[in-house]
Amino acid sequence: MNIFPDLKVKEVSWDVLVFGHLRWNRYFGDNPDNPPRGNPSTCSSVLIRGKEENGRDFCLIVDPTTRRSMEEYFFDLNRRTGLGPEAITHCFATHHHFDHWHGFKYFPNATWLAGPGNRELIIAAVKDSAGTEPGDGLSPEIEAERITEVSGEFLPGVSTVPLPGHTKDLMGIAFISGGKKILMAGDGVMTGNHFRDRITEFQKDSALVKIAAETIENMADSFDLVIPGHDNLVIV
Numbered sequence: 001m002n003i004f005p006d007l008k009v010k011e012v013s014w015d016v017l018v019f020g021h022l023r024w025n026r027y028f029g030d031n032p033d034n035p036p037r038g039n040p041s042t043c044s045s046v047l048i049r050g051k052e053e054n055g056r057d058f059c060l061i062v063d064p065t066t067r068r069s070m071e072e073y074f075f076d077l078n079r080r081t082g083l084g085p086e087a088i089t090h091c092f093a094t095h096h097h098f099d100h101w102h103g104f105k106y107f108p109n110a111t112w113l114a115g116p117g118n119r120e121l122i123i124a125a126v127k128d129s130a131g132t133e134p135g136d137g138l139s140p141e142i143e144a145e146r147i148t149e150v151s152g153e154f155l156p157g158v159s160t161v162p163l164p165g166h167t168k169d170l171m172g173i174a175f176i177s178g179g180k181k182i183l184m185a186g187d188g189v190m191t192g193n194h195f196r197d198r199i200t201e202f203q204k205d206s207a208l209v210k211i212a213a214e215t216i217e218n219m220a221d222s223f224d225l226v227i228p229g230h231d232n233l234v235i236v
Helices: 070-081 102-106 118-128 192-197 206-222
Strands: 013-018 045-051 057-061 092-095 112-113 153-155 159-161 171-175 180-186 225-228
Touching: 013 070, 013 171, 045 070, 045 171, 070 102, 092 102, 112 118, 180 206, 192 206, 192 225
Parallel strands: 057 092, 092 112, 180 225
Antiparallel strands: 013 045, 045 057, 153 159, 159 171, 171 180
């Protein structure tokens, strides 16, 4: 099924800031009880640039992930785009899992966004993670009440796309660049191997596992390029 949205604006630009990793990966033969790559996992982060209807430039980061330090994330941003943190106007979290929203705090002056149903889930996740020290050693607490829920084409050329499975309310981001239909999938698909095998990870609900497979099949029917939540690009 084709799930690509009808976008009014047909071109934006984009860069991958961070290619995510899984702290344990079944395809590497890892032991989940002894994760070899630290805690937490990092997710892929993407910067999308365009112009708002008033002509102002926007710089949107999808899934600003946790890094070992805030400065490390700023280095990722600068080495890939030449921009500093003050240039970021918006941040979007695809879903409520920690590694996809923790980097909001790196950009306190940006507008924080999430898809429908995810604001309250992130608020609850912030409370659940209190007292932990994630990758950057900073408190996981953020002012999650600041998050605005959006759907559809919320910035010109940038639209949410429901990708249920890994979580019920997960929202990917669709856009067109260079004439290619591109999906920032978050954990709608975890890695290229998960895409190939049409499976999700960390989901025990059998109904959602089945939905996740259908979601990945829909990605394959709808997009030219998919950016998984924890891996390199997938050319469809």
